[in-house]
Amino acid sequence: MTDSPDIVDWVHFEKSRAELGPGFIRILSYFREDGVKSVAQIEDAMREHNTVALIIPAHTLKGESRQFGAEPLANIAELIEQTARMCVETHRFPDELVPEVVQLRKLFEQTVELFEKATNPLVTRNAPGVGGFGRKVSNQGFGRI
Template identity: 75%
Template sequence: MIDWQHFEKARAELGPGFIRILSYFREDGTKSVRQIEMAMHEQNTAALVIPAHTIKGEARQFGAEPLAAIAELIEVTARLCVETHRFPDELVPEVVQLRTLFDQTIRQFDRATNPLQSRAPQGGFGRRSANQDFGRI
């Protein structure tokens, strides 16, 4: 789902600003996915183009090619439909998939950049007592 070599290259090139720019991807992507879903619901073909273009470019910057590819399909199809004056009903499955891919991509980015999320849970605090009923009547 993520080209980690591309991701690490972007991290190295962006240096200290990487986390900030990645947070912009989260914010812009969340907004763009919502705009695409609303445009589909309202059958507003032109409103699909810019948010799909935004996700496409930002996803490619971080190596999230499957997300970029589906956003590009939405963008290109919407542009064609604007020219032919029709609504792209055929994009409904891709728009649904876009939300899923975006959420999965964000989770993977979080695991890669947040050391607290990358650690395996160790259970609770300390060890669990073998006698859990002690003191109960």
């Protein structure tokens, strides 16, 4: 996976981190747990052709994603939520959402992986190809003005 800057708004993420203070990591863990459940509920609702069951998990995922700057994930969740709401009113199933529901899991997993890299000191933050086995590690810039 590449660290696409388009998946997370890091300025928003860091602002949330500062605002939430010591509770940030705990609240981020809730995002992971709730997100896994929401994505599974959305997938189940699509398989079962249950339009009403799409709304609440999509709404939950939308709000929690926005809280942490995961706007692309929030946008897909919002599209699912709004389309499902409209389809409830028109008494039809939103078959057109299949591509978004398929994309949702992958994007959620990518987002969580990026959050993990940003918050877990045990996860390496080096870009691929920087350092590593067989490469000379240099600190030539250290101490220079």
